[in-house]
Amino acid sequence: MTADVVIVGNGVLGLSVAVETALRDPALRIAVVGPQARPGSASVAAGAMLNCFAEVTRRTGEHPASRAKFALAREAARLWPGWLDRLAEAAGAGAVPVRHARGTLVVLGARTTADGAGSMRAIRAAAEEHGEPFEDVDPYDIGFLEAEAGEQPVDALYLADEGAVDARQLLAALDAAAAGRGVIRIADEVASLVTDEDAVTGVRLSSGTALPAGAVVLAAGAATGRLIGQLPPGSVQPMLSGAGVALETERVRGEAVPYVVRTPTLVGGCGLHAVPLGDGTEYVGATNHVSFDAPAGPRLGIVQALLSGCVAQLDRNIAFSAVRHWHHGMRPVTWDTFPLLGHGPLRGLYFATGTYRDGFHGSPAIARHLAGLLTGGAAPEDEKNDLYAVFAPGRKPVETMTADDAVERFAEMAVHVAVERGMRLPHFLDAEPIAAACRQLAHTCMELLGVPVAPAPEILHAVSEAGAERIRQVADSLRALRRRD
Template sequence: MTADVVIVGNGALGLSVAVETALRDRSLRIVVVGSEARPGSASVAAGAMLNCFAEVTGRTGEHPASRAKFALAREAARLWPGWLERLAEAARHVAVPVRSTRGTLVVLGARSTGDGVGSMRAIRAAAEEHGEPFQDVDPYGIGVLEAEAGDQPVDALYLENEGAVDARHVLASLDAAASGLGVTRVADEVVSLVTAKDAVTGVRLSSGATLPAGAVVLATGAASGRLIEQLPPGTVQPLLSGTGVALETQRVRGEAVPYVVRTPTLVGGCGLHAVPLGNGVEYLGATNHVYFDAPAGPRLGIVQPLLSGYIAQFDRNIAFSAVRRWHYGLRPVTLDTFPLLGRAPVPRLFFATGTYRDGFHSAPAIARHLAGLLTDGPAPEHDPYAVFAPGRKPIETMTVDDAAERFAQMALLVAVERGMRLPYIFGAEPIAAACRQRALECVEQLGVPVALAPEILGAVSEADANRIRQVADYLSTVAARP
């Protein structure tokens, strides 16, 4: 079998690229490679919040790359309603209803630090700037929440146009649409890229078979990292795994939330969120811990504060809910935390990964971008996603000292959320100073002064000597470029 396009990965991004490309050019032979079980898939585990403004932080507008990422999220939000309709049409005679929820309530808990206050302020400012409707909500009169005493929300706002979809329903709809469009599916794993004359000419499967292709798209999430490692040194930055755990619960006491309820995005983390799935079932997420080599499952010390956080900050009645299912997925995280989108420096290789926590939400917009490249449609006069080119040097949005300060903020935020209380005679500055020093030591280990996000510095602090050496070699290689 020979394909015009091979897409590595059958999650939300891989299938979206396949469907959009097939819709544009029905003559293309498109093959999607991926295990039916989708082990470690972020798409399967996703809460699938269609949040754009609710994700805004005080840092969203600080750098051109951050602004481009926000623009990508806004474009995806605009496309989602029509995208679901197009999937239903492409599926032909297979009806796959997709449950969606409208509305997002953002609440700031009493345990939060100044970073949370800044995020709430930034959400309001961004909504006002772009004409996005929102309502300020009395945090002490939210009828759908019954937080524990002392942990009641201190601020809240409602975004009527944001919400969520059921990730499992969307994947089923994508499967049906791909089938209806004649996309070939191969239930296997890609173990390596096949190259000839410095160009990618196909992929090699775990079965030993080779699948020749005119173009290859890497859209297999965190698993793309092992294929990146096979490219010439310095070609594309390393990919890490952002581990996330969530659970589905059945309400026993009280009413399930009628819309998405979440905390704002905080430094180094994604906060808490509850998504209604219907019939009293709620999706409760999620943790966020970045590793170079992800563990087989979530650590108990990370899960415990997640569960206590729901009960204390959202609704103490959740303590009585029955656990139906646990979700554990690996988010693809680049060294600079920005996506890898578009043509790679290696001919005939394309990327649609590195999306961190935004892959599911951004899928319709990313699919349009990749499909345009794959079908050689008219190139835009100005490519809004050029900043995310896979062969770029790591984007630095701050100084090394700023990065160390943010690492200290993340450490203190986690400590406060997990119950740290210092006596009045002590301040938190000695703890913050130790964290700053640890962050600077991590940068020193890498041998190149590079400003990394706090969660990436956390991964460096836990990495073994081999991983440190690999990242250091990459950074020294790209630093030598003109």
């Protein structure tokens, strides 16, 4: 079998690229490769919040790459309504209804820090700047939430145009749309890329079968890191795994949330959130733990923090809910935390991965960009810009801060996490001794790397937990990237 396009990965990004490309050029023979059960898939485990402004932090506008990422999120938000309609049309008789919960309430709990308060100010400022409708909400009059005593929210705002879709339903809709457009499905894993000098000419499956292709798109999420490791040194930056855990629950006491309820995004992590799934069922999440290699499963302490945080800061009645299903998935996290989108360093190779926590929301825009590259068609006027240039897969890692900033933000993250998890100090002490110890740990990690880089706090934390050999491998890759012209 030979394909015009092979897409590695059958999550939301891989399938979205396949469907969009098939819609643009029905004559193309497109194959999507991925195990049917999607083990460890971030798409399967996602809360699928369609949040753009609710994701804004005080760091969003600091660097051109961060601003480009925000612009991509805004473009995706514009495309989502039409994308759902196009999926239903592409699926035809096999169309799968996708629940679309509209509205997002952002709440800031009493157990907050300057980081959380700064994010709330940044959300309001961004919404005002871009004309996004929002409404300030009295935090003491949110009838369907009942935080624990002393944990009541101190600030809240409502974004009417944001919300969420049901991730499992959307995957089913993508499956149906792909089938409706003749996309070939191969229930296998890609073991390696097939190369010829400076070009990728296909893939080799774990079964040993070679699949020749005119173009190969890497959209396998965190699993893409293994294939990146097969490329020439210095071609693409390392890929890490961001583990997230969440659960589906059924309400027993209190009201199910009528729309998305979440806390702001914090340095190094994501906010707590509850997403309505209908009929009293809710998605409660989520966590973020970045590591060099995918863990065997969720850590008990992280699960404990998730559950206690949601019960305390969102609604204590969640403690009575019945657990229906656990979700655990791996997010694809690049060294600089920005996505890999577009042409790869070898001819015939493309990337649609490295999206961290933004892949689901960004999928309509990313699919449109990749489909334009794969079909060679003229891009619409709103695609003729350099929005994606900063996300070129062969780039050197984007550095948004100095080494000193990286150390300070790592310490800041540690203190924020400690406060969020209930740290209480006597009046004659402050958090400076904790911050000082974390600064020392950060300096030690930077010395172990031996490369003048300034990674995000969660990446530096991954270094602190990694073994010496894995740190050496990553450092060698970073050095090779820095040596490239």
